Amino acid sequence: MLEARQTMDAPTTTSAGNGTSGDSDGSGWFTPRTSPSSPGGDQEPEGNRLAALRPVGRSQESPSRPQQNQGGAARERIQTAADLPTAAPPRPQPAPAVAEHGSERSVFDAPVSDRRPDHPATAAATAPASPDAVLVRRTMAEIGPVADKVTSYFYALLFVQHPELRSMFPPAMDAQRDRLLKALLTAAEHIDNTPVLVDYLQNLGRGHRKYGTQADHYPAVGECLIGALSRYAKASWNEETEAAWVRTYTTISQVMIDAAAADELRSPPWWLAEVVSHDLRTADTAVITVRPNQPYPFLAGQYTSLETPWWPRIWRHYSFASAPRSDGLLAFHVKAISAGWVSNSLVHRARPGDVLRLGPPAGAMTVDHSSDSGLLCLGGGTGIAPIKAIVEDVAEHGRHRPVEVFYGARTGQDLYDLDTLLRLQQSNSWLEVRPVVDRHGLLQLPDAIRDHGPWNGYDAYLSGPPGMIRSGVDALKDAGIPAERIRHDSVEDLVASGD
Numbered sequence: 001m002l003e004a005r006q007t008m009d010a011p012t013t014t015s016a017g018n019g020t021s022g023d024s025d026g027s028g029w030f031t032p033r034t035s036p037s038s039p040g041g042d043q044e045p046e047g048n049r050l051a052a053l054r055p056v057g058r059s060q061e062s063p064s065r066p067q068q069n070q071g072g073a074a075r076e077r078i079q080t081a082a083d084l085p086t087a088a089p090p091r092p093q094p095a096p097a098v099a100e101h102g103s104e105r106s107v108f109d110a111p112v113s114d115r116r117p118d119h120p121a122t123a124a125a126t127a128p129a130s131p132d133a134v135l136v137r138r139t140m141a142e143i144g145p146v147a148d149k150v151t152s153y154f155y156a157l158l159f160v161q162h163p164e165l166r167s168m169f170p171p172a173m174d175a176q177r178d179r180l181l182k183a184l185l186t187a188a189e190h191i192d193n194t195p196v197l198v199d200y201l202q203n204l205g206r207g208h209r210k211y212g213t214q215a216d217h218y219p220a221v222g223e224c225l226i227g228a229l230s231r232y233a234k235a236s237w238n239e240e241t242e243a244a245w246v247r248t249y250t251t252i253s254q255v256m257i258d259a260a261a262a263d264e265l266r267s268p269p270w271w272l273a274e275v276v277s278h279d280l281r282t283a284d285t286a287v288i289t290v291r292p293n294q295p296y297p298f299l300a301g302q303y304t305s306l307e308t309p310w311w312p313r314i315w316r317h318y319s320f321a322s323a324p325r326s327d328g329l330l331a332f333h334v335k336a337i338s339a340g341w342v343s344n345s346l347v348h349r350a351r352p353g354d355v356l357r358l359g360p361p362a363g364a365m366t367v368d369h370s371s372d373s374g375l376l377c378l379g380g381g382t383g384i385a386p387i388k389a390i391v392e393d394v395a396e397h398g399r400h401r402p403v404e405v406f407y408g409a410r411t412g413q414d415l416y417d418l419d420t421l422l423r424l425q426q427s428n429s430w431l432e433v434r435p436v437v438d439r440h441g442l443l444q445l446p447d448a449i450r451d452h453g454p455w456n457g458y459d460a461y462l463s464g465p466p467g468m469i470r471s472g473v474d475a476l477k478d479a480g481i482p483a484e485r486i487r488h489d490s491v492e493d494l495v496a497s498g499d
């Protein structure tokens, strides 16, 4: 701890000369006193200071106001963020397709996904990297082998330097440890991929409201991030690298702060939700229905974060198992997994009357109702939850497009929601439901689609464990469905999950 403090004291003014650090009055790195110089050498008057180098809080500036910035790559990125619509009427928003279920992801926890079909991610990914991105990635490559140490050191710095932030994190940090830093680094690595990154960061910024995150927390995190990186990336660290990280981090934090501010105008930071029914379908799987204390707008296929009263500040992600209902109730499918604190509480302890907390909706595994394409849906285990919501959504929209659902489970008994799906099939001629029970671990869910089809012309939706998503994507591509028509939540996060 002492060591941490000493290291933090040392480098905090090293990049002051390039306008990215604070000066000696203690204003901090991310609150520059002097106008930063642009790559073209332009100087802006105080009022037009590069927004990215000064994360602004809600009280300082309207997040919707377009910023007038300087030239260069950083400006482009920031303008995109600043031009975001803000005080729009409340409506559910699909976010980058990321989710993890029955596991903890918290704080900066969702990875950037390039899979969202409506984003020009591919073009961005093939463009030459900006100078900042090159430096950031160099640091990332160096810290890769010692990521654990960087993480520990980062949190040590954060809690020593800012003990007031400790209470925002779970008492047991095991599951938390690699999340915040990992997400920050993931975002930094994708700094050139503007549309995808902005979506991702806006989602994170909105999601952070439930933790009580404020605009003035971001500089504290940024200083500790730089402190940890500079300590463990010694070979590549210099003033130039530090300046690139400061610019990158301030860009990241500005987008998150603006998104949180915009969201504050239309949504609460969290919702309370009372359990109204608890249906134990198998020894370890429950269908839980809750009533939020105020309207909860979302789209079928999305997910939310959920906190139980028994494990405060530990949030898990679960998909909505129904399309939005007229009675406002929300349903979740929860499987108690080994050593899963939250999932076991939800399955074995939760009862009607218990009150949970919900974060905002997220995820882009949603249906494009302007299309007539057929939908090919694969749901493995409790991964069937969002698939069922999608089916209901199609039914409600009244466009009769073919929907084929393959529902996989290890045993017949594990097909705990088959009756519901078969009932839906009975009343909707466009729907075909095919249960798939593993055969001695050989034939698994993705294999089943090979016996049917043809699938070209279909949009595909995959939901289930990471292995199923991976082999499912391969099977779908083999079946002629192009990658941009395949939607699923993030495999990286599913892998990182561990309840």
Ligand SMILES: NC(=O)C1=CN([C@@H]2O[C@H](COP(=O)(O)OP(=O)(O)OC[C@H]3O[C@@H](n4cnc5c(N)ncnc54)[C@H](O)[C@@H]3O)[C@@H](O)[C@H]2O)C=CC1
Binding pocket: 100, 101, 102, 317, 318, 319, 320, 333, 334, 335, 379, 380, 381, 382, 383, 384, 385, 386, 408, 409, 410, 411, 438, 443, 444, 445, 446, 463, 464, 465, 466, 467, 468, 471, 472, 494
């Ligand atoms: N509860 C929820 O709201 C949601 C949960 N999920 C995820 O779904 C998963 C559900 O877990 P369980 O019910 O235990 O499912 P499971 O592990 O029993 O798997 C269900 C089926 O998926 C297929 N599968 C599994 N691993 C496979 C592999 N490596 N390759 C090919 N096919 C494979 C098999 O057909 C298997 O029967 C969890 O990982 C959860 O995070 C995903 C979305 C929503």
